[in-house]
Amino acid sequence: MTELNIIICVKQIPDPEAPLSDVSIDAENLEVVVDAPQVISPFDENALEAAIQLKEELDGKVTVLSMGKKLSDSVLRKALAAGADELILLEDNGFEKLDSHSTATVLAAAIKKIGSFDLVLAGRQAGDWDSGQVGLILGEMLGLPCISLAREITVEDGSVIVKKTVPEGYERVKAKLPALITVSNEVGELRYISRTRMLKMMRGGDIPAWTAEEIGVSDDAIEKMNIASLTTPPDMTRDCQFLEGSPDQQAAALVDVFVSLR
Amino acid sequence: MKEVLILGEVKDASLDPRILELLGAGKKLTEASGDKLSVLLMGDRVEDVAEAAASYGPDSVYKIEHPLLERFNADLWLAALEQACAEIKPSILLMSHSFIGMELGPRLAYRLDSRLTTDCIDLTIDSEDGRLLGTKPVSGGNAICVFKCAGQTQMVTVRGNVFPPAESGNAGGAIASINVTIDKSMSRLESLEIVEEDTVALDKANVVISGGAGLGDEDGFEMLEELAEALGKSFGSVMVGCSRMAVDKGWMSSDHQIGLTGTIIAPDIYVAVGISGAIQHLVGMVHSKKIIAINTDPSCNIFKVADYGIVEDFEQVVPALIKRLEEVL
Numbered sequence: 001m002t003e004l005n006i007i008i009c010v011k012q013i014p015d016p017e018a019p020l021s022d023v024s025i026d027a028e029n030l031e032v033v034v035d036a037p038q039v040i041s042p043f044d045e046n047a048l049e050a051a052i053q054l055k056e057e058l059d060g061k062v063t064v065l066s067m068g069k070k071l072s073d074s075v076l077r078k079a080l081a082a083g084a085d086e087l088i089l090l091e092d093n094g095f096e097k098l099d100s101h102s103t104a105t106v107l108a109a110a111i112k113k114i115g116s117f118d119l120v121l122a123g124r125q126a127g128d129w130d131s132g133q134v135g136l137i138l139g140e141m142l143g144l145p146c147i148s149l150a151r152e153i154t155v156e157d158g159s160v161i162v163k164k165t166v167p168e169g170y171e172r173v174k175a176k177l178p179a180l181i182t183v184s185n186e187v188g189e190l191r192y193i194s195r196t197r198m199l200k201m202m203r204g205g206d207i208p209a210w211t212a213e214e215i216g217v218s219d220d221a222i223e224k225m226n227i228a229s230l231t232t233p234p235d236m237t238r239d240c241q242f243l244e245g246s247p248d249q250q251a252a253a254l255v256d257v258f259v260s261l262r
Numbered sequence: 263m264k265e266v267l268i269l270g271e272v273k274d275a276s277l278d279p280r281i282l283e284l285l286g287a288g289k290k291l292t293e294a295s296g297d298k299l300s301v302l303l304m305g306d307r308v309e310d311v312a313e314a315a316a317s318y319g320p321d322s323v324y325k326i327e328h329p330l331l332e333r334f335n336a337d338l339w340l341a342a343l344e345q346a347c348a349e350i351k352p353s354i355l356l357m358s359h360s361f362i363g364m365e366l367g368p369r370l371a372y373r374l375d376s377r378l379t380t381d382c383i384d385l386t387i388d389s390e391d392g393r394l395l396g397t398k399p400v401s402g403g404n405a406i407c408v409f410k411c412a413g414q415t416q417m418v419t420v421r422g423n424v425f426p427p428a429e430s431g432n433a434g435g436a437i438a439s440i441n442v443t444i445d446k447s448m449s450r451l452e453s454l455e456i457v458e459e460d461t462v463a464l465d466k467a468n469v470v471i472s473g474g475a476g477l478g479d480e481d482g483f484e485m486l487e488e489l490a491e492a493l494g495k496s497f498g499s500v501m502v503g504c505s506r507m508a509v510d511k512g513w514m515s516s517d518h519q520i521g522l523t524g525t526i527i528a529p530d531i532y533v534a535v536g537i538s539g540a541i542q543h544l545v546g547m548v549h550s551k552k553i554i555a556i557n558t559d560p561s562c563n564i565f566k567v568a569d570y571g572i573v574e575d576f577e578q579v580v581p582a583l584i585k586r587l588e589e590v591l
Contacts, residue, residue, distance in 0.1 A: 016402045020541055020563070023404040032401045043523075100368065101377055129400050129407075130522065131380050133368035140372040145450035146336070148365050151516075161454070165516070166334075167361050169459030173451040185509060185523070186516050226377075228388070228395055228408040236548045240555070240571045250572045251582035254554065255590050257570055261531060261552055262496050262591075 004060030004155060006051045007114065008084070008121040009107050009138070010044035012066055012075050016127035030227045032128070038075045043123025045190040047183035050153050051121050052083040052191070058155060061085045063114065067106050069096035073207045081193045081201040088114075089209040094222060100133035102222035107134070108141040109215040118177045119160065124149055124184045129225075132182075139180030147173060151186035264297040267352035269343070270315055271362055272305050277314045280358040282427035285318050287385055287420055288356055289428055291394075295387060297353065300324060300435075304342055306332035312437045319431020324350065326440050336365050337449040342442040344373050349440060352415055354394050356385075359419040367419050376413030383424045394418065403522055403545035423465060423528060462517045462525075467501040469493055469531045472520055472547070473513075474505035476536020476557060477576065480513035485580050486535060492587040497531070505537045521546035535576045539564030556580070 018036035026033050040048070051062045064079040067090040080087055090110050098106070111120065120142065122135030139146035151170060152163040160179050163170045165186070212218070243253040266288050271278040281301070292299040300322040301315045312325045326346060330338050343366060347355065355370075357363035359381045371378035379396035386395045394416040400407045411418065464470055471486050471493070486502045494500040504514040506521055520527060522542040532550035537543060539555075539562055547553070548567050555568035556576050565571045572579055 016542065017540055020404060023401060025405050032405045034401065034404075099377060101372065104372075125523070127402065130398075130402075132364055133371070133378060133380065136365070136368040137372045140369050146369065147451065148336075149361075165361075166456065168461065169457045171456045172454040174454055175451050184516070185506070189510055223412075226410040226412055228410045230408075231406050233399065233403060233406050236544060237566045238553065238569050240565045240568045242560075242565075242571045242573065247574055247578040247582045248586075250574055250579050251586045254570065254572065254579075254583055255586045257552075257554070258493070258496070258531075258587070259590065 004054060004058045004119065005117045006054060006060060006062045006119045006121060007065060007111055007117045008044075008047055008051045008062060009065050009134070010048060010076070010079060010123070011041040011126045011128075012038050012068055012071055013041045013126060013128040015039045016042065025230055025232050027230055030230045032230065038072050040075065040078060041123055041127045043125060043127070043183060043185060045123075046185050046187050047121040047123045048079055048082060048084065049190045050150070050183050050187045054119070054153060054155060055083070063088065065090060065107060065110055067095050067103060069093060074202060077201045077204065077207070078193065078198065080204065081198045082190055087207050089207055090215065091209045092212040094212055094219060097224045099223055099225045100131050101137055102224075103134045104137035104141055105221055106212070106215070106217055107138050109217045110210060111142060113210070113215050119155070120144065120178070120180045122180070122182050124182045135180065135182035142180065144178055144180040145175035146180050147175060148182045149184045150181045151184055153181060153187070264295070264353040265350060266292050266297050266299050266354040266356065267347075267350055268299070268301045268320070269355065269357045269363070269366075270301045270303045270311075271358060271360060272303060272308060272311050275311070277311050278358070279427070280360060280422050281315065282318065283422065283425040284356050284358060284420060285320065285428035287425040288320070290425075291354065291385060291387065298322070300350070300352075302326070302343075302346055302350070304331050304339060316435045316437055317430050317433045318428050319433065320435050322435045323437045324440050325437060326442055328442060328444060330444055330446065334362055335449050335451070335453070336369070337451065338444050340366055340369055340373070341444045341448050343370055345442045346440050347374055347415060355415050355417045357417070357419045359421050363419040367417060371413070371417050374413065374415050374417075376415045376417050377411060378417040378419070379409040379411055380419045382418045382420050385418060385420070399522070399545060402540075402542040404541055421526065423526060459515070459517070462501065462503075464501055464503050464518070464520065464525045465527050467499045467527070467529050469497045469500040469533070470503045470520070470527060470529045470547075470550075471500065471533040471535065472503040472505060472537060473508055473535050474537030474543075475507040475511070476538070477508070477513070478536075482536065482576065483508075483513060485576070488584050489580055492584045492591070496591045503527075505540070505543045534564050534568070535580065537564050538562040539567065
């Protein structure tokens, strides 16, 4: 087999690790407002790491796709700095708050425009809406074998072998390429990227951005999420009783608590 | 008449407990609307399980029996489910947010040209247009969002341990077979092997002791295991879990993870050691009956949701705790 052509879909989201105090709800506009820097969604970073490892092992090309109304190419250039070869933005005023089906529609259209590929990777779910649907719907739209919750991916002789998480442990499954794989965190964290490398990528060339029209997605092919309401979660706080003293005294007090709960 | 259909899962040749929760959720919907409630079961042979399901009082139980459905295979189950839905034409389809539900849900939604809301913690019916509303936490638990379900078949996956399980009801419902046409060629994945790992049934433990980044390395978890053993003498099932940080660092396998993307639990006692309390972790344990936190940083979030707190290095306090427990309990 010649080179491996991998397309990976990543989502730009506000940092999901942002503390509660940085998050507010705009109930009127049905928006979660997060006062935190934008990042690549964590599971998508895992998928990116898996893609780059496959490329290093077998040679090939990693193309990163990201969709949104207004994307920050400085956030997404991180993918290039990590080792991806090409970044393509799918940017359009209509690409906002799309439902999973519509997001997959846009990605499928972009992938068809790209043409040939062996693997499409996506994170198992995005860190903002946690829906976990786009990857699998995309696989259906492209008519590909779908493998979910991958923790290890190997490619040989035109097939992909994946360790996927199942309730009993893991299952090794094999599928013919091309295939779609959703990736879980067990594949490992995205590699460390040095500041020098990051800065070099920031000064790199222009990043192509495709509009809905350029990939042939009409307005009536996409719909926004149908949100009825958005509210703050119920208060979770409790009155914490701190156990004071030396470690031995604290331990003794805690054992008293355990005894009372027995 | 409109029909609310539950996809029932079969576990070790018996009814998966989650299906009782789905029946509870389904009954809540159909009692209000007067719609029909039914359960669909798939497998090699599911007669006994179908009878067990019928005893909870759904209006009907459908079974799809086929040798190729003996073990879960997403492609084959999907094909069977697609055909069954074409025949039953449910207005609402409820699935567990389980491995099976997570894998089949999005793909089935595509095939039925429907839309799916995943991981719902509440289900209601819109009083104006009669559509199903699925409530789910979003933004790592920082917000609660209600989605209106679209499509002819309104589809949701339902989070476990949220809906109270149904109690047995009038076992008058009929059991009907549905025939499906499936063959091996529909499966595009070849299963090479299934490797069983010690499954960590964290959601069944009475007490869960969890470690996080604050443990510093994986050796810290050995100390938590010792603590679990000491507590096990008095509290029955005591298990060790962890935060996502501990998984990301490779200290624990992901099936130990408590939180939004791990297991969501509500044990009698939850002990968080060296866990700062990121929102996505809190979502997974905040409904525990009593929460105890040990952390060196008094300002961290975990103490905000705790009943009891100890501000101290765990390496100081946990050994003292084990020693004292062995003396007293």
